[in-house]
Amino acid sequence: MSDADAALHEALDTVVRRNPGQVLFRQAVHEVLESLAPVVRQHPEYVEGGILKRIIEPERVVSFRVPWVDDNGVVQVQRGFRVQFSSDLGPYKGGLRFHKSVDEDTLKFLGFEQVFKNALTGLGLGGGKGGSDFDPHGKSNGEVMRFCQSFMAELAHHIGADLDVPAGDIGVGGREIGYLYGQYRKVTGRNEAGVITGKGVGYGGSWARTEATGYGLVYFVREMLRDCPGLTLEGSRVVVSGSGNVALYAAKKASQLGATVVACSDSQGYVLDEDGLDLDLLSEIKDVRRERLSAYADERGNCTYFEGRSVWEVDCDIALPCATQNELDGDAARTLAENGCRLIAEGANMPCTEEAIEVIHAKGILFGPAKAANAGGVATSGLEMRQNAGRLLWDFERVDSELDRIMTNIHATAAATAEEYGQPGDLIAGANIAAFRRVADAMLAQGVI
Ligand SMILES: NC(=O)C1=CN([C@@H]2O[C@H](COP(=O)(O)OP(=O)(O)OC[C@H]3O[C@@H](n4cnc5c(N)ncnc54)[C@H](O)[C@@H]3O)[C@@H](O)[C@H]2O)C=CC1
Numbered sequence: 246m247s248d249a250d251a252a253l254h255e256a257l258d259t260v261v262r263r264n265p266g267q268v269l270f271r272q273a274v275h276e277v278l279e280s281l282a283p284v285v286r287q288h289p290e291y292v293e294g295g296i297l298k299r300i301i302e303p304e305r306v307v308s309f310r311v312p313w314v315d316d317n318g319v320v321q322v323q324r325g326f327r328v329q330f331s332s333d334l335g336p337y338k339g340g341l342r343f344h345k346s347v348d349e350d351t352l353k354f355l356g357f358e359q360v361f362k363n364a365l366t367g368l369g370l371g372g373g374k375g376g377s378d379f380d381p382h383g384k385s386n387g388e389v390m391r392f393c394q395s396f397m398a399e400l401a402h403h404i405g406a407d408l409d410v411p412a413g414d415i416g417v418g419g420r421e422i423g424y425l426y427g428q429y430r431k432v433t434g435r436n437e438a439g440v441i442t443g444k445g446v447g448y449g450g451s452w453a454r455t456e457a458t459g460y461g462l463v464y465f466v467r468e469m470l471r472d473c474p475g476l477t478l479e480g481s482r483v484v485v486s487g488s489g490n491v492a493l494y495a496a497k498k499a500s501q502l503g504a505t506v507v508a509c510s511d512s513q514g515y516v517l518d519e520d521g522l523d524l525d526l527l528s529e530i531k532d533v534r535r536e537r538l539s540a541y542a543d544e545r546g547n548c549t550y551f552e553g554r555s556v557w558e559v560d561c562d563i564a565l566p567c568a569t570q571n572e573l574d575g576d577a578a579r580t581l582a583e584n585g586c587r588l589i590a591e592g593a594n595m596p597c598t599e600e601a602i603e604v605i606h607a608k609g610i611l612f613g614p615a616k617a618a619n620a621g622g623v624a625t626s627g628l629e630m631r632q633n634a635g636r637l638l639w640d641f642e643r644v645d646s647e648l649d650r651i652m653t654n655i656h657a658t659a660a661a662t663a664e665e666y667g668q669p670g671d672l673i674a675g676a677n678i679a680a681f682r683r684v685a686d687a688m689l690a691q692g693v694i
């Protein structure tokens with residue numbers, strides 16, 4: 246076995262041995278390391294510099310108690326985390342997730358993915374992720390605010406505009422970012438806008454950050470479709486999963502570009518609307534009223550809500566998983582293929598299981614991996630940081646066109662790198678190798694730290 250292959254095996258064994266029970270983290274690392282053989286064989290300096298051993302270990306994991314008082318006066322205790330995975334390219338950067346399933350495993354997988362995704366943006370961003378097992382569903386505004394304040398009272402010790410810059414993710418949208426930022430200012434006494442992104446435009450946010458992940462995903466899909474004769478967004482039939490931030494704005498951009506988005510989902514079921522989803526109504530129900538998706542079908546009429554069923558049973562040309570990890574498995578991928586789906590691009594982080602990806606490749610479906618396809622959100626957060634540093638506010642069109650340029654560039658880089666390393670069309674390999682090279686070169690240059 247070559248030194249390169251031995252080092253890759255050793256890294257995989259180490260991840261399994263050091264992280265018992267952390268199945269998501271192990272899955273994420275496995276997917277990346279599997280792609281790296283060609284580049285590590287060509288560059289012995291990566292093995293000599295211990296890059297593989299170092300890149301799989303977070304620089305720091307902070308875990309803390311988050312006590313808060315609910316509306317009945319009862320004290321509740323949640324667990325909070327910040328995984329500061331890598332600062333080789335810049336400040337740790339990545340969202341906060343509030344969901345009952347959150348644990349260290351979830352955040353290590355997300356932090357690891359974030360390192361590579363952020364590298365692909367071309368901006369100076371390291372990678373991190375944080376969150377809590379707090380479940381915002383059914384909580385009053387007051388409860389959400391008190392929880393956010395308690396969470397930030399501790400997190401504030403670990404973040405800063407040049408150190409670690411959180412943002413939103415599942416369960417953390419504009420409302421939560423506002424409460425978190427307010428508490429950061431209160432406990433530190435500093436008006437440091439660049440400490441968190443996803444802020445409202447009126448107090449240091451950027452235009453188009455709300456839309457960025459979904460819009461960016463569709464710009465990426467547009468680029469992928471250049472290699473898919475006979476299929477364009479215009480006239481295509483699209484299915485998205487989820488009905489949160491990423492799903493909603495992916496659906497909006499796809500329909501602006503002429504697609505018909507016929508279905509979306511939440512954790513209880515999916516809605517099928519053959520005329521194309523009414524995205525203003527969806528946004529009102531999910532974003533403003535914070536109701537379940539079934540309310541959409543009740544109000545819209547002439548469409549069907551399928552309780553407890555998988556949205557992947559709906560036939561489509563393009564599938565955009567935008568909900569959560571491992572939501573699209575091997576069976577779902579087979580069903581999509583049988584129903585004629587030709588392109589799948591990941592809006593969520595790691596939504597396709599390893600088996601699903603095998604099926605997707607075997608069936609010849611074009612595949613856009615999350616690290617590349619959903620990088621528009623963090624890229625626009627990088628643009629928000631840039632505006633904060635210059636005390637500027639660019640207009641919507643400027644941010645949107647920068648986002649489009651970055652997504653087009655990420656696609657071109659992933660496609661060219663896949664080609665260079667002998668795997669034309671394999672955007673997983675291309676994205677992983679291109680991102681790895683950028684981080685690994687920065688690590689080599691900065692010594693063993
Ligand atoms: N918000 C952002 O800027 C970015 C988010 N992402 C990823 O996109 C995904 C969605 O995040 P957001 O839209 O921000 O969160 P969100 O909280 O706005 O929406 C999450 C959506 O997923 C649905 N969902 C959760 N579990 C589900 C399940 N098991 N089955 C079906 N639906 C389910 C929820 O009902 C909700 O509609 C996550 O994987 C997140 O990590 C990735 C890049 C950036």
Ligand SMILES: O=C(O)CCC(=O)C(=O)O
Binds near residue numbers: 412619620622623626
């Ligand atoms: O905007 C950010 O910093 C983070 C976005 C995010 O959490 C992600 O890309 O998964």
